[in-house]
Amino acid sequence: MTTQAAAVLDAPPLGTTMRALVKGSAAPGAQIREVPVPQPGPGEILVKVLAASVCGTDVHIERWDPWAQENFGPPPMIFGHEMAGIVVARGPGATRIPLGELIAAETHWVDWTCYQCRTGRAHICQNNRTLGVKVPGAFAQYVVMPEVNAWVSDRLTPEIAALQEPLGNAVHAAFVEEVAGQTALVTGCGPIGLMSIGVLKIAGARSVFATDINPERLAMATQMGANLALDARDDVVARLKAETDGNGVDIVLEMSGSAAALHQGLAAVTNGGRVSLMGTHAVPATLDLSQEVIFKGIRIYGITGRRLWDTWYRTTALLEEGLDISPVITHRLPLGDYAKAFDLVASGHAGKIVLLPQEEA
Numbered sequence: 001m002t003t004q005a006a007a008v009l010d011a012p013p014l015g016t017t018m019r020a021l022v023k024g025s026a027a028p029g030a031q032i033r034e035v036p037v038p039q040p041g042p043g044e045i046l047v048k049v050l051a052a053s054v055c056g057t058d059v060h061i062e063r064w065d066p067w068a069q070e071n072f073g074p075p076p077m078i079f080g081h082e083m084a085g086i087v088v089a090r091g092p093g094a095t096r097i098p099l100g101e102l103i104a105a106e107t108h109w110v111d112w113t114c115y116q117c118r119t120g121r122a123h124i125c126q127n128n129r130t131l132g133v134k135v136p137g138a139f140a141q142y143v144v145m146p147e148v149n150a151w152v153s154d155r156l157t158p159e160i161a162a163l164q165e166p167l168g169n170a171v172h173a174a175f176v177e178e179v180a181g182q183t184a185l186v187t188g189c190g191p192i193g194l195m196s197i198g199v200l201k202i203a204g205a206r207s208v209f210a211t212d213i214n215p216e217r218l219a220m221a222t223q224m225g226a227n228l229a230l231d232a233r234d235d236v237v238a239r240l241k242a243e244t245d246g247n248g249v250d251i252v253l254e255m256s257g258s259a260a261a262l263h264q265g266l267a268a269v270t271n272g273g274r275v276s277l278m279g280t281h282a283v284p285a286t287l288d289l290s291q292e293v294i295f296k297g298i299r300i301y302g303i304t305g306r307r308l309w310d311t312w313y314r315t316t317a318l319l320e321e322g323l324d325i326s327p328v329i330t331h332r333l334p335l336g337d338y339a340k341a342f343d344l345v346a347s348g349h350a351g352k353i354v355l356l357p358q359e360e361a
Contacts (some may be wrong), residue, residue, distance in 0.1 A: 001355070006042045019357065021338050023075045026181030029065045032336055035078070038136065038144040040091035045147045047103060049119070050158035051361055052335075054353045055082055059342050061133070067262040072133055081132035082108040084153060084161035094147040103150040104161045104287040105138065106136075106312065107131040108305055117312035123172075123305040138337060141357045150164050151312055155278035156319065159332065159354045161193075163325055167354075171315045173276040176301045180204035185240060185249045187232070187265050188279055189217035189255025191352040194224050194328050196253050201225040201278030202323045209249065211236055213259065214348050223327045237267045244270070245303065254278065266292040278303040328352045334359040 005093035022033045040046045061068045061079050072079070084104045087097050097103060110117055117125050129135050138144065153161035170192050174184075184205045186193050189212040199207045201224075210221035211232040216304035218229040228243065230236050240249055254262055257279030266287070269275055275298060287293065293300065306312065319325075330351040333341050337355075344350035 017349075018141035020078045021080065021335060023061055023073065023077055023079050025075050026064065026069070028062070030062050030079070030338065031337070035140075037142050040089055040094065040144050043094055043147055044091040044144050044265075045087050045094050045103075046089035046091075046152060047083075047143050047145060047150075048088045048107075049083050049085040049138050049141060049143055049357045050102075051084050052080050052355045052357060053082040053162045053329075054080075054341050054345055054346065054355060055167070057081070057133065058139075059345050062338075062342050063346075064334070078136045078138075078140050078143075079132040080104070080137040080164050081130060082157045082165045083131075083138035084156075084164075085138075085143070087150070088142075090147070096147055097150055097152060098333040101152050102154045102156070102158065102161060104153045105131060105143075105145055105162045106149045106151060106306070106308060107165055108308070109135055109146065109149065109228065110308070123311075139338065139357065140354065141335075150180070151210040151309075159329060161317070162323065162354065163328070163352060164201045164312070164319075165306070166192050167195050167199075167325060168311045168315050169278060169303065170199050170253075171226065171309045171318065173255075173278050173301075173303040174199045174203065174251075174305050176276055176303070177251075177274050177299075177315060179251070181206050182250035183207045183209075183244050184251035184253065185211070185265060185268055186221070186255060187211050187261040188254065188258065189214070189221045189229075191328050192278065193253070193255035194220055194351065195302060195325050196255065197221055197224040197226050198323055198325055199318060200251075200253075202318055203319060204262045205224060205251070207243070209240060209243065211264065212256075217351075218351060220327065220351055232264065233257075236264050237280045240268045249273065252259070252276070257281050259283070262287075266296075266298070269296070269298055272297045274299040274301065276301045276303050329354055332356060336360070 109129040114126040210226040221229040252265035252275040331353040
C-alpha cells in the first residue's frame with residue numbers, strides 16, 4: 001500500500017452523505033447536493049474520488065443540448081466519468097483489488113455477452129452503459145463501480161490517473177496501424193488531440209503536425225511536441241505537402257469534429273495513407289467519396305472509446321516510458337467551482353480541467 005493510499009483510508013461509514021454534482025432535471029444547469037454515499041453491491045467497489053476531469057460530454061449534459069437530451073440519464077443523476085480515486089470498500093465477491101489502491105475507471109459498463117463483447121470488441125458493446133451518462137457518475141466524493149472496470153494506477157498521481165480514460169482514446173486512434181517512422185497530422189488541438197501529439201511523438205512518428213484555429217491551443221500543441229502547429233485557416237494542405245516532399249502525411253487523426261478540418265485532412269493524407277476519425281460532428285459532413293477516399297486508396301477508421309483492455313496496457317506502457325501529458329492540465333478546481341470549469345471548457349480557453357471532489361470551494 002502506498003503512503004498516499006494509507007492517508008485516505010479513513011473513509012466515512014457507508015450510509016453517510018457526500019457532496020455530488022447532480023443533473024437535477026431535464027433542463028440546463030446542475031447543482032451541488034448532499035446525497036447518500038452509495039454502497040457497493042456484489043462485484044462492486046466503493047471509490048473515494050480524488051480527481052475527476054471535465055470532458056466535453058459533461059458540458060453537453062450541463063448545458064442540456066440535444067445530444068444530452070437523447071442520451072443522458074434520466075435525471076436526477078450524478079454525472080462525470082473521467083476519474084481516479086482510492087478503493088475504500090468492497091462488495092461481496094470483489095476481491096481482486098485491495099483496499100487503499102489508487103484506481104482509474106474504464107467508463108464503459110459492458111454486458112460481456114453481446115456479439116461485440118464475445119468477439120473482442122467490448123468497447124463497442126451493443127448494450128454499453130457509460131459512467132456518468134447512463135449510470136451515476138464520478139463528480140462526487142464517492143462512486144460505486146464494478147471491480148472489473150477498475151484499472152490499478154498506483155504509480156501515477158490521481159490527476160494523471162484520471163486522464164487515462166481520455167488518453168486511451170488518443171492511444172486507440174493513433175495505434176490502429178503502425179506509427180513509427182510515419183508523418184502524422186492531428187486536426188483539432190482539444191485535450192485529446194493534444195494528448196495524441198504526445199502519443200505519436202513517443203511512439204516514434206517521424207514528424208507530427210497539428211492544426212487548430214485557437215492560438216492558445218496551437219501553443220500547447222508545440223509544448224506537447226508538434227514539429228509544426230498551423231492555423232487551420234491558412235493553406236494547410238500546401239504547407240504539409242511542402243513539408244513532406246510533396247507526398248502528404250501518412251497518418252491523419254481528425255479530432256475536431258469540423259467538416260473543414262475533415263476535408264483538409266483528407267486532402268493532406270498521402271495516397272494509400274490512413275485516417276482515424278474521432279471528432280464527432282454536430283451537423284452531418286458530406287464527402288466526395290470518389291475523389292477524397294476511393295481514388296486515393298486511403299483507409300478510414302471510426303474511433304470510439306478504448307479497446308478493452310489492450311489500449312489500457314499500451315497506455316500504461318507509454319506513461320511508464322515517459323509520456324508526459326501534464327502540460328494538457330491547465331486548471332485544478334474544487335468540485336464546487338464546476339460552473340467555472342464548464343465555462344472554461346466551452347470557451348476553448350483551457351486544456352484539461354481537473355475537479356477535486358475532496359476539496360472545499
